[in-house]
Amino acid sequence: MSVPLDLIPAPxxxxxxxxxxxxxxxxxRRIEERVFRPGMRMPSIRKLAEDKGVSRFTVVEAxxxxxxxxxxDSRRGSGFYVRERAGAAAEHPARRASGPAGMPAAIDVTWLLRNTLHTGSPEKGPGLGYLPARWLDGELVAGALRTLGRQSGAQWLGCGTAQGFLPLRQQLQTRLQEFEIGVAPEQLVLVSGITQAIDLIARLYVQPGDTVIVGDPAWFQMFGRFAAQGARLVGMPYTPxxxxxxxxxTLVKTWRPRMLVINSVLQNPTGTSLSPAQAFRILRLAEEYDFIxxxxxxxxxxxxxxxxVTRLASLDQLKRVIYLGSFSKTLTANLRVGFVACSPALAQAIADQKVLxxxxxxxxxxxxxYKVLTxxxxxxxxxxxxSRLDGVRDQCARMLEAVGFTxxxxxxxxMFLWVDTGVDADALAAYGQEAGFxxxxxxxxxxxxxxxxxMRFNVANCGDPALPGFLARYLDTHRAARPLKTPAAAPI
Structure with a gap:
């Protein structure tokens, strides 16, 4: 298996x-990211020298x-191959072991997260889950920091509280009332983003063998957390x-789940939202079959x-619904402040777990x-x-349809569009990485x-003028391949 040469960018x-x-x-970098995987043949010295515009001696030395x-590893008469190194991460059993001929093996969640953290140009990151920094308002954060910096330093010397800064919880109480969610400050726990919230809830509620229903498709980072807890994950399909x-x-009757996890508004990655009828049916099923x-x-x-839109928590008033929120997508991911809203007893249990x-x-x-919000x-x-998202969403959709996607x-x-590329999306992502996308x-x-x-596209990060051409060229080259059919959802 060799690394494709036609899309390798210059160093x-x-x-x-x-x-x-x-x-x-x-x-x-590509070996560490597992784009070049153990056993793969590296480009020949001649080909890589031509592609990079360097001498063969330079390639040999590298x-x-x-x-x-x-x-x-160097194999006489054959070339150079990626070595299997001790301590390499084991493959998740659900991941594919290999890709199409001439392609790297499958891309996994860690690959995407690692690349997300060092993708320099948002325009080159249609797969990113965040808005570009130039769209955000750093002065909001900087102004709040300057204000706090003028206050007495003594306030920074404590340990904080288990449930989080009380004035912020009181401010969140006011915000949730706008969504018709009645909540008291003692029902709110501040956390380091949605990821920590999911982790705390999984630790409290999920035992090995329990079934957790998630979207299929849905936010991928939670899958590993529930699987690590020993849960059986069952995918709930989506329609437009x-x-x-x-x-x-049907899934609820078959699997009797412990929990359902769902985006009610602008679901990641489909962009769909719950209707009142869907929300009422979900809550009725939760009551009848006793799941969270x-x-x-x-x-x-x-x-x-x-x-x-309809929020489940506004209908249920936190009796059976645990409501999660965060400001990572709209303010800054670096601040890492989210919250859990739930019953008072559960809020105390989550706070205790958080401290542990x-x-x-x-x-x-x-x-x-708190300063930013007030x-x-x-x-x-x-x-x-x-407004900015409205200004690019239709444009991005037209571009993807013009390329040949559905x-x-x-x-x-x-910010998201869920798109059928008609080709193996893993292979497209691997080629895209080599082209810088x-x-x-x-x-x-x-x-x-x-x-x-x-494939998921972030409409705010599709502005690179080279992106449509790259996608069109790839599709023209690979559209003759028989499209993959996604299997029906099954538990893991």
Whole structure:
């Protein structure tokens, strides 16, 4: 198996690096990201020299250094191959072991998360889950920090509280009342984002063998957390109108789940939202079959007030629903402040679990968010974000359709489009990475990580002028291949 050469970008790095060092850095990064996987044949010396515009001696020297560093093996008469290194991460059993001929093996969740953290240009990151930094308002955060910096330093010397900074919880109480969710400050626990919230809930509620129903597709980072807890994950299919409630009812009757986790507003990745009828049926099933509903509303602020949505917590009033929120998508991911809203007894249990695992969350971050929310500029910032998304959503959709992709639906709000590429999305993502584009294949959004032709696009990060041409060229080359069919949802 060889690495494809036609889409490998020229090496880039600091100007102080020699050409040999740049080539070594380029190869090591791709090996560490598992784009070049153990056993794969590296490009031949001649081909790589031609592609990079360097001498064969430069390539030989780079390969020899990689052999010395333990990244490659040299096989006389055959070439250089990626070495299996001790301590490499074991494959998840749900991941594919290999890809199409000439392609790297399957891309996994860790690959996408690692690339997300060092993708320099948002325009090159259609698969990113965040808005580009230039869309956000750093001055909101900087202003809050300056205000706090002028206050007495004594307030920073404590440990904080288990449930989080009280004034912020009181402010969140006011915000949730706007969504018709009645909550007291003691029913709120501040956490380090939705990821920590899911972790705490899983530790409290999920035992080995319990069934957890998740979307198929859905936010992939929670899959591993529930699987690590020993849960059986069952996928609930989606339609262009939202979750397939008939299918959910069948799954509930068959598996008797402990929990359902769902985005009620602007679901990731389909962009769909719950209708009142769907919400009522979900709550009726939860009551009849005695399971908990975890409602993740991280994208709720991107939804304009006029957009018709239904939040489960507003109907249930936190009796059976655990409501999650965060400001990572609209303010900054670096602040890491989210919250859990639930019954008073559960809030206390979550706070106790939080202290056992990592003590309190940083009160500095919570105070910064409190300042941002109470100084009156956050609402205008949100309105600007919605307007900018509205300005690029249709344009992005038209571009993807012109390339030859098919939209799952056309959301009227939010940042994501769920698209059928008609080709193996994992293979497309691997080629995209080599061309400098970070793409999010649909296999990552399935609890089984099944091969699929679907892919998620962030409309705010599709502005690179080279993206349509890259996608069109790839599709023209590979459209003759028989499209993959995504298997029906099954538990893992």
């Amino acid at each position: 880039h790095g600091a100007s102080s690096l020699t050409l040999v060092e740049q080539l070594v850095q380029w190869a090591r 390969y020899e250094r990689l052999v010395a560093q333990g990244f490659l 109108a939202g979750p397939d409630i008939d299918a959910l009812e 509903v975890v409602e993740d509303d991280i994208y709720g602020d991107l939804c304009p007030p006029s957009y018709p 695992i990592g003590m309190t969350t940083p009160e500095l971050n919570e105070r910064v968010l 100084e009156g500029h956050y609402r205008r910032h949100i309105e600007r974000l919605r 939209l799952f639906s056309m959301p009227a709000a939010g 970070l793409l999010a294949p649909g296999s990552l959004f399935s609890p089984q990580q099944s091969p699929t032709t679907w």
